[in-house]
Each structure stands twice: as structure tokens, then as C-alpha cells.
Amino acid sequence: MIEENMRDVEQRIRQACARAGRAPEEVTLIAVSKTKPVEMLMEAYAAGARDFGENKVQELLDKIPQMPQDIRWHMIGHLQRNKVKYIIDKVALIHSVDSLRLAEEISKEAQKHNLVVDILVEVNVAGEESKFGTTPEEAANLVLSIAALPGIRVRGLMTIAPFVEHAEENRKFFKNLKQLSVDILQKNNDNIHVGDVLSMGMTGDYEVAVEEGATYVRVGTGIFGERSYKKES
Ligand SMILES: *Cc1c(COP(=O)(O)O)cnc(C)c1O
Numbered sequence: 001m002i003e004e005n006m007r008d009v010e011q012r013i014r015q016a017c018a019r020a021g022r023a024p025e026e027v028t029l030i031a032v033s034k035t036k037p038v039e040m041l042m043e044a045y046a047a048g049a050r051d052f053g054e055n056k057v058q059e060l061l062d063k064i065p066q067m068p069q070d071i072r073w074h075m076i077g078h079l080q081r082n083k084v085k086y087i088i089d090k091v092a093l094i095h096s097v098d099s100l101r102l103a104e105e106i107s108k109e110a111q112k113h114n115l116v117v118d119i120l121v122e123v124n125v126a127g128e129e130s131k132f133g134t135t136p137e138e139a140a141n142l143v144l145s146i147a148a149l150p151g152i153r154v155r156g157l158m159t160i161a162p163f164v165e166h167a168e169e170n171r172k173f174f175k176n177l178k179q180l181s182v183d184i185l186q187k188n189n190d191n192i193h194v195g196d197v198l199s200m201g202m203t204g205d206y207e208v209a210v211e212e213g214a215t216y217v218r219v220g221t222g223i224f225g226e227r228s229y230k231k232e233s
Helices: 004-020 038-046 057-066 081-087 100-112 136-147 167-187 206-211
Strands: 030-032 050-052 070-075 093-097 117-122 154-158 193-201 216-219
Touching: 004 030, 004 038, 004 206, 038 057, 038 100, 050 057, 057 081, 093 100, 093 154, 093 216, 100 117, 100 136, 100 154, 117 136, 136 154, 136 167, 136 193, 154 167, 167 193, 167 206, 193 216, 206 216
Parallel strands: 030 050, 030 216, 050 070, 070 093, 093 117, 117 154, 154 193
Antiparallel strands: none
């Protein structure tokens, strides 16, 4: 089932790319494996998945040593400053940086490990109270402040769009994130490196996100099925 799901999601991504005149290589599918057992992750791995997303530090630390080493792990959940040190040298990309204080902690730990850590700045595009992320208005200043820190590289922006019935309802938010990225890259006339990565789109709306410029889509349910939050048997 997981392999079939992956093929289906990949095909839909290719079709969305074709509709938008984009090359499919521009989009990376992240298999969001939170709450799922490693046997299921291994099935996805066997079907070709190499980018996995988790939202909890402890779960990441449990799963990483049980899985092949060529996996790129993505931290997509809210990250507390006191936990940065546990994952700093284990993840390929931290998607959920939403404050200068968190970025400073990442910078500090990165320097300790002699690393340059790739991060995305999370933007709460819809202004939902229940969500983390900086406001669109503050995003540019935050990105440029973080980009000036040593040991850290801002690769782009991430957003979690609202949970909606029809994916089309989120198109405007994906457009906004893309525009924000373009604006920030234009503002950045110092030589600070900021990338153009856009992590946006989940099971319910990734095709729309790809049409609007997503370079990472984060798909959980669409690959692994519903999450039960009870113990899986
Ligand atoms: C759980 C999660 C996803 C995947 O959600 P699905 O709707 O199951 O695809 C994507 N992004 C983040 C940040 C998540 O926490």
C-alpha cells in the first residue's frame, strides 16, 4: 500500500509540475512518518523515499539509528531551544524556525559542532492563532537577522496552511509565501545568503502548493494512511 501511495503522490506532483510549467526535479517529496513504526518507514524507503519528516525530537532520536544512513531527516515540528543540541548534527533541514532566539541557539550549537545548519523560517501565512511561525510582516527582518548568524544558512521559508475542505482555499496562502520569498530575496542586497526553498503543501493541498512554487511538499497521510495516535498494533 505504501509503495502504491508513493507512486500516486509522485505522479500527482509530476502532473502539478506539468500544469505549472515546472520541472519535476524542482520538487522534493518528504515522507512525513510521525507516529508511524519503523517497519512502515522501511516500506517507504524500499519504495524510494530518502527524505523523511518528523515533528518530535524524541521520535527522531528513536528512529534515526534504526533506519539506513542515507536518509535526510527533516525536523518539521515546533522545536524547543533546550532540545536543539540533540538533533543539531542529525537533521538535514530544520523547517520550523520561528524566532531569533531559537536561531541563536541553533547557531551556537552549530558552531560547537563545526557545522553549517540549514534552516527554513516558518511563516504563519494565514495568521492562525493555533499555529507557530512569524507573521508575514516580520518575516523579512527575521530572515535577514538569522541569515547574519554564523553556523546557520537560511534556505528559505516554510508554512503550514490551514486545514480546509477544498485545497483551492489555500492557494492564496501559497501564493503569498512565494511572493514573500521573492520580496525577501530582492531586499537582500547585502551579501547575505538566503535561499529560495519553499516548504509548503501537505496531503490535502500539495498539488496546489506545487502549482504555486513549492520545492518541498510534506506528505504524511497520503503515504502512510491516517494517524491513530493510539498504539499501532
Ligand atoms: C503532520 C505534518 C504534515 C503531514 O500532514 P498530512 O496531512 O498527514 O500530510 C506536514 N507538515 C507538518 C508540519 C506536519 O506536522
